[in-house]
Amino acid sequence: MPDKAVWHSASIGVVERELETSVADGLDSRDAAQRLAAYGLNLLRMARGPSVIGILVSQFQDFMVLVLLGATAVSAYLGEYQDVFAILAIVILNAALGFVQEFRAERALAALRRLAAPHATVLRDGALLVIDAANVVPGDILILNSGDRAPADARLVECHGVEVDESVLTGESRPVRKDSSAIMRESAPAPERLNMVHAGTVLTRGRGVAITTATGMDTEMGRIAGMMSEASEGDTPLQRRLAQLGKWLVAGCLAICGAVAAIGVARGEPAHAMFLAGVSLAVAAIPEGLPAIVTVSLALGVQRMSRRRAIVRKLSAVEALGCATVICADKTGTLTQNEMTAVAIDLIGREITVTGAGYSPDGRFLQAAREIKPAADPTLRNLLMCAALCNDAALSWTRDGGRGHWEVVGDPTEGALLALARKGGGDLLRLASKHARVAEIPFEPERRMMAVACDGPDGIFTFVKGAPQVVLDLCDSRMSSGGADAAAVGRIPRERRFDATVAAGAAAMASRSMRVLALAYAPGNLISEGQGGAPAVGARLVFLGLVGMMDPPRPEAARSVALARQAGIRTVMITGDHAATAEAVAREIGLSTGAASDGGLRLVLCGEELDQMSDRDLEQIVDGIGVFARVAPAHKLRIVRALKARGHVVAMTGDGVNDAPAIREADIGIAMGRTGTDVAREASAMVLSDDNYATIIAAVEEGRSIYDNIRKFIRYLLASNVGEVLTMFIAAVGGLPMPLTPIQLLWMNLLTDGLPAMALAADPTDPDTMSRPPRRPDEGVFAGGLGLRIMVQGTFIGICTICCYLLAGMWLGHDLETARTMAFSTLVMSQLIYVFHCRSERRALSEIGLGTNRFLLAAAAISVVLQAAGIHTGAGRAFLGTCQLTVIDWVLVLFLSGWSSVLTAAARSVYRALRRANALSRQSESRETGEKCSQPAGASRNSRTQVE
Numbered sequence: 001m002p003d004k005a006v007w008h009s010a011s012i013g014v015v016e017r018e019l020e021t022s023v024a025d026g027l028d029s030r031d032a033a034q035r036l037a038a039y040g041l042n043l044l045r046m047a048r049g050p051s052v053i054g055i056l057v058s059q060f061q062d063f064m065v066l067v068l069l070g071a072t073a074v075s076a077y078l079g080e081y082q083d084v085f086a087i088l089a090i091v092i093l094n095a096a097l098g099f100v101q102e103f104r105a106e107r108a109l110a111a112l113r114r115l116a117a118p119h120a121t122v123l124r125d126g127a128l129l130v131i132d133a134a135n136v137v138p139g140d141i142l143i144l145n146s147g148d149r150a151p152a153d154a155r156l157v158e159c160h161g162v163e164v165d166e167s168v169l170t171g172e173s174r175p176v177r178k179d180s181s182a183i184m185r186e187s188a189p190a191p192e193r194l195n196m197v198h199a200g201t202v203l204t205r206g207r208g209v210a211i212t213t214a215t216g217m218d219t220e221m222g223r224i225a226g227m228m229s230e231a232s233e234g235d236t237p238l239q240r241r242l243a244q245l246g247k248w249l250v251a252g253c254l255a256i257c258g259a260v261a262a263i264g265v266a267r268g269e270p271a272h273a274m275f276l277a278g279v280s281l282a283v284a285a286i287p288e289g290l291p292a293i294v295t296v297s298l299a300l301g302v303q304r305m306s307r308r309r310a311i312v313r314k315l316s317a318v319e320a321l322g323c324a325t326v327i328c329a330d331k332t333g334t335l336t337q338n339e340m341t342a343v344a345i346d347l348i349g350r351e352i353t354v355t356g357a358g359y360s361p362d363g364r365f366l367q368a369a370r371e372i373k374p375a376a377d378p379t380l381r382n383l384l385m386c387a388a389l390c391n392d393a394a395l396s397w398t399r400d401g402g403r404g405h406w407e408v409v410g411d412p413t414e415g416a417l418l419a420l421a422r423k424g425g426g427d428l429l430r431l432a433s434k435h436a437r438v439a440e441i442p443f444e445p446e447r448r449m450m451a452v453a454c455d456g457p458d459g460i461f462t463f464v465k466g467a468p469q470v471v472l473d474l475c476d477s478r479m480s481s482g483g484a485d486a487a488a489v490g491r492i493p494r495e496r497r498f499d500a501t502v503a504a505g506a507a508a509m510a511s512r513s514m515r516v517l518a519l520a521y522a523p524g525n526l527i528s529e530g531q532g533g534a535p536a537v538g539a540r541l542v543f544l545g546l547v548g549m550m551d552p553p554r555p556e557a558a559r560s561v562a563l564a565r566q567a568g569i570r571t572v573m574i575t576g577d578h579a580a581t582a583e584a585v586a587r588e589i590g591l592s593t594g595a596a597s598d599g600g601l602r603l604v605l606c607g608e609e610l611d612q613m614s615d616r617d618l619e620q621i622v623d624g625i626g627v628f629a630r631v632a633p634a635h636k637l638r639i640v641r642a643l644k645a646r647g648h649v650v651a652m653t654g655d656g657v658n659d660a661p662a663i664r665e666a667d668i669g670i671a672m673g674r675t676g677t678d679v680a681r682e683a684s685a686m687v688l689s690d691d692n693y694a695t696i697i698a699a700v701e702e703g704r705s706i707y708d709n710i711r712k713f714i715r716y717l718l719a720s721n722v723g724e725v726l727t728m729f730i731a732a733v734g735g736l737p738m739p740l741t742p743i744q745l746l747w748m749n750l751l752t753d754g755l756p757a758m759a760l761a762a763d764p765t766d767p768d769t770m771s772r773p774p775r776r777p778d779e780g781v782f783a784g785g786l787g788l789r790i791m792v793q794g795t796f797i798g799i800c801t802i803c804c805y806l807l808a809g810m811w812l813g814h815d816l817e818t819a820r821t822m823a824f825s826t827l828v829m830s831q832l833i834y835v836f837h838c839r840s841e842r843r844a845l846s847e848i849g850l851g852t853n854r855f856l857l858a859a860a861a862i863s864v865v866l867q868a869a870g871i872h873t874g875a876g877r878a879f880l881g882t883c884q885l886t887v888i889d890w891v892l893v894l895f896l897s898g899w900s901s902v903l904t905a906a907a908r909s910v911y912r913a914l915r916r917a918n919a920l921s922r923q924s925e926s927r928e929t930g931e932k933c934s935q936p937a938g939a940s941r942n943s944r945t946q947v948e
Contacts, residue, residue, distance in 0.1 A: 007155045007213040008184040008193040015155045015211050021139035023157050023209065026123030035137035042136045042152055042215040044222055120151040140212040150197040153219045154210035156180040161206030161444040163411065164197055166190070167332060169220060170576040170632075174340060174412055174515070174551070175204045189607060189632050190220055191576055204411055205443070223634075224661060249718075256725050263732040301706040308698045309690040311673065317685035319710070321668045322703025323649050323775040324569055327696060328640060328662070330654040331575035331585055333672055334693055336551045338655075339408075340416035342387075344514065344548035346505040347379050348478065348498065354423065357552055359395055359406035359415050361422030374424040379479050381428065383544040386519040388421035388432040390452050390463040392442075395419060413515065416549045417465070431456070439527040441535045449474075451537045453525040462526040464519070464541055468506040471518035472499060475543040491542060498543075505546050513584035514548035550581075556694040558589040563697050565590075568773030572643075573627040574636055574662075579604045582629040591626045607631040610638065618642045636662035649774070653688075653696065670696060697770075705765040707775070708841075713760040714781060715790055716838040720752055720831040722794025723900075727801045727827060737816055739805045739823040741881055748824065751866055752831040755859035762855045763839055784841065789904075796900040797830045804896045812889070821871060821882040822893055828867050829897035832860050837901055 007015050012023075021027055027035070060069075120133045123141035133151035136142070142154050144162070156162065159180035166176055170191040182194045190198060197203075197210055199219040216222055302312045312318055332338050339358035344351065345365070352372065356363025365372045365380065374381040393410030395418055408415025422429060435456035443450035449466025464471055477491040478498060502518070509516045526538035561571045573591060575582050583604050591603075607630040610618065615638065622642040628635065636652075640662045643650045652659070652666035660683040663669030671684035672691040688695045724745070731739050740748070775783075782790070805823035808814045814822070835856065839848050850857065870876035872884055885893070 005213070006186045007211075008188060008196045009186045010155075011183060012155070012157045012180070012211075015213065016157075019139040019211060019213070021141065021211060023141060023211070025126040026141040027137070027139050028125050032124060032135075032137055032140065035139060036135060039137055040216060041134045043134055044217060121145075121148075136212055136215055138212050138215060142210045142212055144197065144203055144208045144210060149202050150199055150210075152199050152212045153214040154197050154212045156195050156197060156208050156210045158209035159206070160208065161442065162197075162203060162208045163205040165202045165204050166198065167338070169198055169201055169224075178206075178208065180208070187608075187611075189630065191630065253721075253725065256729060260725075260728050260732045264738070267732075267735060301702050305699055305702050308695060308702075309688060309692065310695050310699045310702075311687040311689055312685070313687065314685040317668045318699070318703050319707050320649060320703070321651055321686070321696075321699050322705070322707045323779075324651040324668060324700060324703075325648045325774045326570050326572055326643050326650050327564060328572050328574050328636075328643070328650060328652045328666065329693065329696075330659055331573050331577060331582060332551065333655045333691060334653045335557045335573060335589060336553050336585060338551060338691075340412040340515070340549050341552050342416045342420035342547050342549045343552060344509060345380070345383065346509065346546040346548070347383070348501055348505065348543070348545060352380065354420060356419075356423060357555065359408050359419045361395075361406070361419055363419075363423040365423070374428060379544060381424065382479065382521055383519050383547070384421045384424040384428055385432060386463040386465060386521050386544060387417040387547070388424075388429070389435055389437075389454050390450055390465045390519070391418050391421075393418050395422070413517070413549060417517070417547065420547065435461075439525055439535075441527060441537065449537075451527055451535075453527050459523065460525045461521055461523055462537065462541070463521045464537060465517050468502055468516055468518040468546060471520050471541070472502055472543060474537050474539045475520050475541040476539060478543040494543070502543070502546070509546065509548035512548070512550075513578075513581040514550045517547050517549070519544045519547060550584075553585055553589050554693055556692060560694045560697045561589050561591060563770060564700070567697075567700060567770045569700065572625065572639075574631055574639060575627070575629055576631055577629060579606055579627075579629040582627050586627045603627055604629050607635050610635050615642065619645050622646060637665055640665045651696070653693075655691070670699075701765060701770055704769045704772075708766065708769070709761050709763050711781070711786060711841070712763060712838045713757040715786055715841075716760060716831075716835050717753060717757055719790045719793040719797065719834065719838075722790060723797025723801065723830065724748070724827060726794060726798030727805075727823070730798060730802050731805070734802075736805070739801070739820055740827070741820065744820070744824050744880055744882075747870065747880055748828055751863050752828060755862055756832060756835045756856065759853065759856035759859040760835065760838065763853050766840065766842070768842070786841070789841075793834060793900070793904045796903045797827065797834070800830060800896040800900040800903075801827045804893060807892065808889070812892075814889075817881070817883050818885070818889070821885060822889055824880075824882065825867065825871065825885065825890075825893045826896050828863070829893060830900045832863055833897055833901050834904075835860065837904070 005018065010018070016023055020031075119130055120136050120140075121128060121130050121143040122136065123129075123143065128143060136151050140152075141157075142151070144150065150164075156178055157180055159178050162178040163175035164178055176191070176194070178197070179194045184193055184195060190196075196213075197208070199215075199221045214222075301318050305312055305318065329335050337358045341357055341359075342354050344353060346352075350367060353366045354363055355366065365374065372380060374384055391414045393408055393414035395415060396407050396409060397404055398407045406419070408418075421432065435454035437452050438455050438460065439453040441447070441449070441451040443466070447466075448470045449464060451462060451464045453460055453462045464474060472494075475494055477493050480492050506516045506518070520541040520543050522538075522541045526540060527535055528538065529535060564571050571591060573582060573586055586603060604627045605621075605625045607628070610628070610631065613621075618638060619642045622639065623646055628639055631639070636659065640650050640652055644665075644667070649668075650666045651668040651670055652662045653670040653672070654660075654663055655672035659671075663671060663683045668686065669684040670686045670688060673687045673689040686699065724740075727739055731737070801823050804826040805819050808819035808822040809816070836845055836850065839845070839853065839856075870880045871882050877883060
């Protein structure tokens with residue numbers, strides 16, 4: 001067999017000869033065994049991933065984890081075993097979470113294997129056999145029936161009304177009609193190969209015979225699996241920022257702590273004591289709780305998102321979604337409902353809009369905004385009866401957890417017609433249920449129509465549906481606007497002008513990307529035996545009207561796209577559907593009305609145009625494309641990579657197998673939970689349980705809120721640690737005795753870096769969260785002046801603590817132990833007061849309110865009680881080396897603790913005033929420069945005014 005044969009471009013005879021098989025008898029058993037040995041099992045084989053041990057070991061190679069292990073060793077050396085157990089618990093928790101997430105991600109490849117059909121019916125040695133799908137080989141003759149999943153790629157040799165659901169492979173929203181006689185061009189993409197069936201696709205109608213052309217990794221699905229193995233999963237922005245932050249923190253803290261110890265030794269302090277002080281300060285200064293607090297913040301966000309029907313599989317993806325700049329949304333099932341819906345009826349002279357979405361029977365019929373009741377409109381009533389009876393589908397109500405939804409059993413188009421009929425009301429359905437089918441002509445692509453004869457309470461009627469021109473040719477009249485009931489209908493003879501009106505109505509619906517069917521009926525059984533014994537319908541039908549169907553956008557889609565645009569996020573539609581259909585959906589949800597800020601969106605770019613572009617060419621234009629239509633899996637992967645190359649943080653949504661490689665390659669992969677395949681879910685970082693695009697926008701809001709909260713406790717932790725380090729450093733440089741003992745440093749570390757910092761993770765979302773643009777992908781953790789605020793606040797905390805230390809000894813005349821206790825308390829209380837000012841970077845504490853975060857109030861109260869217990873109980877004083885303070889001592893402590901925040905607020909106000917003044921000055925200079933540049937050369941402003 002040629003390595004790169006294009007069987008869809010060859011005739012059946014050529015395929016049969018090249019594959020050395022017989023359509024009449026199939027392969028013989030010995031030949032099949034030889035081919036199985038040569039080509040291997042019909043399975044998807046992937047590159048071997050990392051072992052379980054390898055995944056586990058990799059969790060302990062993270063930089064911050066190594067720092068935590070170092071802090072554990074230091075704490076053990078100091079005998080602080082509570083710290084040892086706490087830090088080890090943090091390390092184990094993070095390693096376990098990382099292991100589970102990575103292990104589950106690798107299961108995406110195993111999920112691909114589960115899509116393969118377990119059995120296949122083949123023709124071998126002239127007899128039909130049912131074999132394991134894994135044993136299918138090239139040249140096998142497959143027997144396919146409605147409902148079968150194709151076990152391999154195959155060329156159709158017989159085709160009897162075959163329609164195939166290829167949505168998991170191509171993104172098509174409706175079944176594709178197959179034609180075994182078609183000869184396709186070699187470059188035809190998968191959606192256009194009308195003479196082929198592909199592995200993993202399902203026959204929704206008809207039966208066929210096909211020659212197997214490719215198995216295993218040579219199939220279309222196999223090529224997708226290969227792309228999945230190539231797709232990389234890089235670190236999210238949060239992981240990169242934390243890695244960068246950890247390195248700077250450790251280097252800076254170790255340098256300063258070493259300097260403190262060295263200065264102390266140089267002053268004549270005992271080397272052992274200064275070593276312990278330096279090590280204790282290092283343990284206190286390095287925020288070892290930061291990874292745990294990040295995990296807590298993400299976990300709280302995950303809980304909130306689960307209540308909004310977004311299931312997060314990788315915690316870090318929540319934050320990454322918050323800085324997404326582009327959402328690549330698969331049209332079918334994501335922006336649309338993946339449910340064919342009858343949306344319009346043309347009664348030839350009367351246009352009726354049908355409300356409701358999907359297969360739900362809820363909806364109304366509106367003519368010029370006025371509701372029409374089918375019971376009072378004979379033409380509409382008969383059309384709905386035809387839709388209900390000329391139909392082989394069924395609708396079922398399926399429970400999905402606490403909710404439910406309607407599903408179609410059978411062809412989606414017939415499901416849409418059945419849902420349309422159900423909207424006519426219970427009386428119509430009860431009447432339809434009293435009709436029994438006595439004759440039928442099943443739908444076949446060659447015939448392009450279906451007819452049934454049904455016997456009911458009013459006698460036998462023939463109902464027909466099909467392509468407009470085919471049905472029109474069978475009609476000799478049309479139904480008048482009068483008519484008392486379904487049995488006595490006024491007829492108007494068919495005329496040429498009427499034919500033109502029907503054609504114009506069908507064309508108008510088709511231009512709106514609708515699938516158009518015509519319906520007709522007549523009293524009596526008009527189905528008879530035609531020429532050659534084939535059934536035929538007598539050309540005496542009464543034309544009823546046209547029905548337009550489409551896969552409609554979700555009701556929330558337009559609003560969600562607008563919200564995304566408001567938040568500075570561009571939505572890009574990626575679909576395997578036709579360009580016209582994609583364009584219609586894009587216009588309806590607002591993708592085509594982007595302003596200049598959207599980069600001047602080009603509405604549609606097709607997959608064939610992508611094939612003509614290099615990766616560099618695609619990168620240059622990708623920012624200006626709004627819709628990618630007729631794309632293949634490889635195209636989706638290229639699009640995501642091009643967007644990432646342009647510096648975007650990309651979220652990719654999808655539900656089919658064809659989406660899996662791009663989902664894994666994107667920064668945030670999002671799968672549909674209800675309609676999505678196992679492959680898409682396993683490859684994703686987040687799953688939407690309600691398949692609702694609006695949920696993605698809610699997740700964006702949560703992601704931004706989580707990142708804001710992470711910045712809040714980074715601001716709090718680092719400013720507090722700067723204050724601690726600076727206190728010790730000033731004392732060392734000034735020749736003062738150390739203001740805190742090692743055990744006090746560790747106690748303060750547990751007291752202030754624990755509960756209060758974690759409570760910041762529960763802070764509510766700021767009202768303006770979705771009015772801000774996304775963060776730049778390369779934005780650092782200290783962007784927006786955060787680093788300056790940390791240094792200023794830390795400096796004031798350190799200065800106020802040293803002032804309290806000095807005043808306690810010089811002004812109040814306390815001994816060293818009492819002065820240390822006061823400095824110790826000032827440092828703790830300064831941090832507990834400052835934590836409330838960290839709740840927002842844009843609003844003052846008076847605007848936020850103290851009671852809007854009850855967890856923070858409780859955490860601060862617990863820390864205050866524990867600090868007081870460490871000073872005013874015998875056990876606490878013995879453990880911490882403190883002494884009891886008087887009321888006057890506490891007044892000084894609280895005054896200086898609060899004064900550090902007052903100084904910071906004052907400095908912030910001065911800084912903002914200077915920035916505003918500087919901005920106004922630049923604007924003034926810019927206006928003056930612009931005015932000068934706009935004047936003619938050598939002319940002054942006054943002379944120009946005089947000329948004017």
